[in-house]
Amino acid sequence: MKRIVIGLILGIFCFPVCGVTGQLEPMGDVPIPKGNLQTTEKVELGKKLFFDRRLSGDGTMSCATCHDPKQSYSDGLEISLNYPTTRNWRNSPTIINAAFQLYLFHDGRAASLEEQALFPMMSAFEMNQNLDFMEEEIRSVPEYVEEFTTVFGDPDITRDRIAMAIAAFERSLISGDALLDRLLRGDESALSPEARQGYEIFIGKGKCADCHYGSKLADDRFHALQVEENPEHLKDPRIAATRRFVAKVSHFENYRTLAEDPGRFLITKDAKDWKAFRTPSLREIAGTAPYMHNGIYATLAEVIEFFNAGGGKSNTALKPLQLTAAEKKQLEIFLEEGLTGATTTFSYPKIP
Ligand code: HEC
Ligand code: HEC
Structure with missing residues (x-):
């Protein structure tokens, strides 16, 4: 009941941009700000x-x-x-x-x-x-x-x-008409049988749609999944300099000893946001490897393994999923096949 009420409130305030919790929607119209109309x-x-x-x-x-x-x-x-x-x-x-x-x-x-x-x-x-x-x-x-x-x-x-x-x-770079959009608009045979099973896992047993929902497959929130640090952060002093610099200009008190990426905490200084990162959209996911804020996972199979294990060490956002090998594969096929928009031709501009 509580979830329904929260869902309704969110739905009223940010539909169609954010969508209703857990519910997938086909690609909608691009929000254009009044102060910067498209021509x-x-x-x-x-x-x-x-x-x-x-x-x-x-x-x-x-x-x-x-x-x-x-x-x-x-x-x-x-x-x-x-x-x-x-x-x-x-x-x-x-x-x-x-x-x-x-x-x-x-x-x-x-x-x-x-x-x-x-x-x-x-x-x-x-x-x-x-x-x-x-x-x-x-x-x-x-x-x-x-x-x-x-x-x-x-x-x-x-x-x-x-x-x-x-x-x-x-705002002109929009990927619509993915196989998922066709399915959501009523074409029951849009996905291959395996991808279709993967879709059912995405919205069901895998609980992915708890956070990846709406038309962009994201909830506009931040979660601390405790994705492990990229070892490059520990090895390369130039990355340490960048990390400390960003923390310093974000008025993070102990920036000089900061050894990890504090995520959303840098902006809010709220303890619950320590190492929380924005839920990314999953559209076009087949083409945007490596994954996560620090690119730690090279493949979608690795990302699925991470979620199946219940996320990173001592996180409280996720629980183990107990997906079978076949279910993991189906989920991967859905992510790979279902979320890529129709290809459009691109022409490079001539720089004056
Ligand atoms: C509690 C909310 C939540 C749930 C549930 C969740 N995700 Fe995510 N997902 C996130 C967040 C937050 C990130 C970004 C983490 C980071 O960058 O460190 C993410 C990242 C990803 C990425 C990488 C995207 C990129 O562009 O790097 C993929 C792929 C993904 N999730 C798929 C899934 C799948 C598949 C499931 C279900 C098995 C799932 N997620 C469940 C919140 C969630
Ligand atoms: C040297 C590499 C680099 C260059 C050059 C660069 N970006 Fe980025 N861009 C990034 C990285 C890395 C991030 C993520 C940073 C973060 O989250 O702290 C990012 C994030 C973004 C985002 C946010 C996307 C999202 O989903 O939140 C947008 C939009 C963007 N860049 C646009 C631009 C534009 C416009 C330019 C040119 C004016 C530009 N970028 C130049 C590396 C770059």
Whole structure:
């Protein structure tokens, strides 16, 4: 009863973005903020900026370096790429369907794509760019001046408008029409028999839909599953520097001795959020290995093994599932076959 009431309340307030607990839904419409309406020209401009290496301090990296269309808009690495001489500390998530996220980043530190876009540009270990300088670099390109005028009505090029155009481009990266969508819209034969059994495990015995539900298969919450640390964190002093730097700018008191990723705690300073991470969307999951905030699992089979064992050491969020070998395989087949959207052709922009 309590669950139904909570479900109803959540359903009323955030439908259709979050969905009702435990219930899967087909892909819905992309939420577009009133202050940044989509136009074809804006999306095209954002696409150019997304691939433009002027956005990084040394001109070697664009957003697409770590969110590569050829890697399902991720970079295929455990721990993402980095600005030269530094190292990143987390796995690069796909940008596909990021438009549906209520919280961005593994710890949810950004609330909109507009806000998010400036973080990597400023980040010392990602693009390490000076935003005042970047504005002047973009302003010095006549084609950009022309395009900003078309899109925003005047030639002013600001960091905020750059972020708005990039966000508009990201909102065009949506993966609909996966086999799961067809099933949920009533096509009972959309999935292969094995994937269909995997789907039943996903919403039943596997309890996956307790957290992975709605149309994006995520609950907009943070859970401490106690995924083990990536050993690279212990070995590489450059990662230690990054970790301590992020903790320091997040006003984490003991940042100098911090030896692990505190997750959501960095943002809320609430003990219950210690090592909690956002439930990721599972759409496009077949193409975005390795998995988890630190890329510790190379395959979906390893992730399923983790959940089947009841999660990491002394976590309280999960319980062992006792899935048989056949059930684990069916679940894997469902994740692999059911959640990938229809392929669309992609053309690279010509950078002015
Ligand atoms: C050097 C690699 C790198 C570059 C360059 C980079 N990113 Fe990222 N991106 C990451 C990593 C790593 C994360 C996750 C960080 C975290 O959660 O703390 C991330 C997270 C994101 C997210 C959040 C996705 C989600 O599901 O929460 C978005 C959106 C995003 N990046 C967009 C961009 C844009 C736009 C640019 C260019 C302005 C960019 N990124 C440049 C590595 C990179
Ligand atoms: C209590 C909530 C919860 C339940 C139940 C749950 N998950 Fe998750 N899942 C999460 C969170 C949180 C993460 C991110 C953990 C991290 O990054 O450290 C995650 C991560 C994942 C990932 C990796 C995604 C990526 O992009 O890296 C997969 C795959 C996944 N879950 C599948 C499943 C399956 C299959 C089940 C059922 C057997 C399941 N989950 C049950 C909360 C949950």
